[in-house]
Amino acid sequence: MSQLLRRYGTAPTVILVVLTAFWLLVLVLLPYLYLFENSFRPYLPIAEVGGPKDVYSFDNYLTFFKSPIHIQVFVWTIIYSSIVTMLCFVMAYPLAYYLAKVASNRAVPTLFLLLLIPLWVSEILRSFAWFIILSLKGPLNIFLIGAGIIDAPIRWISGFRSIIIGLVYTYVLFMLFPIYNSIQSLDTNQIEAAEDLGSPWWRTHWRVVLPHAKPGIASGSVMVFMLSAGSILVPTLLASTNSRWFTEIIQQWMFESQDWNTGSAYAFLLLLLCTVFVSAVMRIFRVSLSDIAK
Amino acid sequence: MSADVELESVSADFGSFRAVDRVSVSIKSGEFFSFLGPSGCGKTTILRMISGFVEPSEGVIRLGGKDMRGIQPNRRPTVLIFQNLALFPLMPVWENISFGLEVRGIDKRSRRAKAEELLELVDLPGAADKSISQLSGGQKQRVAIARALAVEPEVLLLDEPLSALDLKLRQHMRAELRAIQKRTNVTFIYITHDQGEALAMSDRVGIMSQGRLQQVAAPREIYNHPVNGLVASFVGENNTFPGEIVSISGSFAEFKTGLGTFRAALGPGVTKTTRCQLYARPEHARLVDTQPDGLNSIPVAVSDVTFEGNFINILVTDRDGRMHTVQVRNDGATVVPAPGAKLHMAFEPDRAIVLTDETTVTAGLRA
Numbered sequence: 001m002s003q004l005l006r007r008y009g010t011a012p013t014v015i016l017v018v019l020t021a022f023w024l025l026v027l028v029l030l031p032y033l034y035l036f037e038n039s040f041r042p043y044l045p046i047a048e049v050g051g052p053k054d055v056y057s058f059d060n061y062l063t064f065f066k067s068p069i070h071i072q073v074f075v076w077t078i079i080y081s082s083i084v085t086m087l088c089f090v091m092a093y094p095l096a097y098y099l100a101k102v103a104s105n106r107a108v109p110t111l112f113l114l115l116l117i118p119l120w121v122s123e124i125l126r127s128f129a130w131f132i133i134l135s136l137k138g139p140l141n142i143f144l145i146g147a148g149i150i151d152a153p154i155r156w157i158s159g160f161r162s163i164i165i166g167l168v169y170t171y172v173l174f175m176l177f178p179i180y181n182s183i184q185s186l187d188t189n190q191i192e193a194a195e196d197l198g199s200p201w202w203r204t205h206w207r208v209v210l211p212h213a214k215p216g217i218a219s220g221s222v223m224v225f226m227l228s229a230g231s232i233l234v235p236t237l238l239a240s241t242n243s244r245w246f247t248e249i250i251q252q253w254m255f256e257s258q259d260w261n262t263g264s265a266y267a268f269l270l271l272l273l274c275t276v277f278v279s280a281v282m283r284i285f286r287v288s289l290s291d292i293a294k
Numbered sequence: 295m296s297a298d299v300e301l302e303s304v305s306a307d308f309g310s311f312r313a314v315d316r317v318s319v320s321i322k323s324g325e326f327f328s329f330l331g332p333s334g335c336g337k338t339t340i341l342r343m344i345s346g347f348v349e350p351s352e353g354v355i356r357l358g359g360k361d362m363r364g365i366q367p368n369r370r371p372t373v374l375i376f377q378n379l380a381l382f383p384l385m386p387v388w389e390n391i392s393f394g395l396e397v398r399g400i401d402k403r404s405r406r407a408k409a410e411e412l413l414e415l416v417d418l419p420g421a422a423d424k425s426i427s428q429l430s431g432g433q434k435q436r437v438a439i440a441r442a443l444a445v446e447p448e449v450l451l452l453d454e455p456l457s458a459l460d461l462k463l464r465q466h467m468r469a470e471l472r473a474i475q476k477r478t479n480v481t482f483i484y485i486t487h488d489q490g491e492a493l494a495m496s497d498r499v500g501i502m503s504q505g506r507l508q509q510v511a512a513p514r515e516i517y518n519h520p521v522n523g524l525v526a527s528f529v530g531e532n533n534t535f536p537g538e539i540v541s542i543s544g545s546f547a548e549f550k551t552g553l554g555t556f557r558a559a560l561g562p563g564v565t566k567t568t569r570c571q572l573y574a575r576p577e578h579a580r581l582v583d584t585q586p587d588g589l590n591s592i593p594v595a596v597s598d599v600t601f602e603g604n605f606i607n608i609l610v611t612d613r614d615g616r617m618h619t620v621q622v623r624n625d626g627a628t629v630v631p632a633p634g635a636k637l638h639m640a641f642e643p644d645r646a647i648v649l650t651d652e653t654t655v656t657a658g659l660r661a
Contacts, residue, residue, distance in 0.1 A: 187378065187380060189376045189378055189380035190380045190381075190382060192347060192367070192374075192376070192380070193374070193376060193380035193381075193382075194382075194393065195366075195367050195368045196345055196346075196347075196367045196368065196372075196373055196374050197368075197373060197393055197394035197397060197441070197442075197445055198368045198369075198394055198397045198398060198445060199368060199393070199394075199397045200368065200397070203396075203397060207382070207385075207393070207396075208382060211384045212384065
């Protein structure tokens with residue numbers, strides 16, 4: 001703070017601090033607090049708000065535990081988010097290793113550009129694009145049939161298939177970059193030393209590269225999982241008749257039932273339960289928060 | 295088990311740059327062989343070719359008589375100790391050491407036992423469960439050696455592994471490495487830019503320069519009978535005098551310099567027309583008050599004296615302003631001339647040698 005003052009003078013420092021505080025307090029913290037407070041209050045007609053019935057309770061949270069369908073949707077959301085996370089890892093790890101240790105230094109910037117270009121288009125447009133690509137008579141089926149890989153078109157937009165494809169596509173880079181960073185910091189001599197001692201490639205990865213990349217894998221997985229479980233766009237746009245995502249239920253509470261109180265309670269439950277789930281998984285894989293922060 | 299290593303006209307090209315140029319040498323089984331050369335002379339590339347990380351552009355490498363072309367590093371009977379050691383920081387010491395055994399599917403009990411045994415060998419008992427970050431530089435060194443020996447390699451390749459250690463430890467580890475080599479009788483191929491290391495440890499040394507092998511010989515031979523000027527100036531200190539040969543009689547030459555004509559031994563491959571220089575080592579020169587008879591001598595002025603402990607270097611300047619060094623042993627009562635003193639620097643004709651500038655004159659290489 002005193003350093004800021006010395007470097008920029010009083011006026012710029014005040015502006016910087018006030019703007020940061022405004023962003024943190026008004027745009028981040030306040031809405032959360034508002035929703036948090038609301039989540040403990042009952043959904044009442046406007047006339048009764050503030051009246052004798054307007055008291056704090058856990059009723060909104062209990063609604064969730066009393067609705068087997070909502071619990072089921074939540075469980076499916078967790079399961080499919082986990083599948084998305086694993087698919088992202090399976091795709092990102094080899095690519096990250098290639099970029100960090102195999103590709104020539106000159107090629108890497110180009111390869112990164114190719115990876116990032118799709119991000120220049122908004123997520124909504126990309127999801128619509130996938131809707132078209134995956135449709136029954138869409139380009140993917142035409143290509144696969146044309147190439148002789150399949151005989152009859154596959155109904156991609158059915159069950160959770162299209163949602164998984166859409167989420168993996170949207171979030172795979174969140175897995176790639178942390179893994180890339182952690183593998184890049186691995187001394188190449190260690191890989192060579194393992195090989196030199198007779199290790200086949202898979203063991204070198206299992207014993208040397210993977211353990212070193214663990215923090216990166218963990219932070220990538222946490223990001224992809226949380227983003228997937230909290231995603232609303234992809235599950236809505238690429239939904240089939242029999243896929244339901246937990247965020248859709250929150251949206252229904254808020255916008256279809258106009259019940260912001262229960263909606264808020266569900267939103268906080270999602271956050272809380274996902275955090276519990278992630279911490280449990282991290283404990284299983286013996287990763288601590290401080291590892292991720294590295 | 296140990297194997298002989300044979301390099302037959304081995305070259306390595308990186309693009310248009312030739313890092314190693316037609317190197318041929320036979321390293322005997324159980325030998326401690328060093329490649330000595332300045333950084334960038336291609337010695338690391340030679341090591342990486344023997345271990346299989348770099349394929350030679352030309353030539354053949356044979357280990358125990360077997361052609362190594364196309365054989366991956368993990369299938370060669372060599373182990374490389376990296377310059378930065380490349381220990382696995384996430385594994386405890388014993389897992390590091392037994393990693394090569396783990397790869398070979400050996401059960402955990404035997405692996406652990408072997409690791410303990412090797413820790414004894416490298417004089418580091420009781421360190422099995424320590425983590426790598428707990429070890430000092432010298433201890434890491436020992437773990438790296440143990441890790442390499444665990445897989446019982448026929449050839450152990452060492453890439454300047456001592457360069458990160460402090461002087462005392464380095465000297466201690468030299469003796470240690472030599473002892474381990476004698477005990478295990480594995481062929482050691484050591485590369486270094488530190489001539490002290492190479493001369494002290496090796497059975498034979500190969501001097502490298504600009505991708506070429508210059509001379510292969512026992513350390514004493516290299517130091518006492520360098521084959522060309524490059525070897526002479528790289529190994530040990532030398533006072534050099536540019537000039538030309540006036541006449542040759544037997545194994546001696548009359549060598550004319552700007553400071554007078556000297557008599558000196560004739561180096562290999564030197565004829566009257568060769569571009570050459572005269573070399574005289576500081577420890578073979580001495581300072582005298584008056585011009586001596588039958589010796590080579592030049593008038594000099596003492597410009598500086600540096601005390602090195604067991605010896606003293608006296609820096610002198612000749613008439614042309616060139617610096618030379620005269621080295622005297624410090625026996626505790628050595629009288630050292632004061633800076634500014636006018637004296638004569640003298641050296642015996644058979645202690646001076648005329649060597650060619652041509653690096654094509656080599657010795658000890660495999661035919």
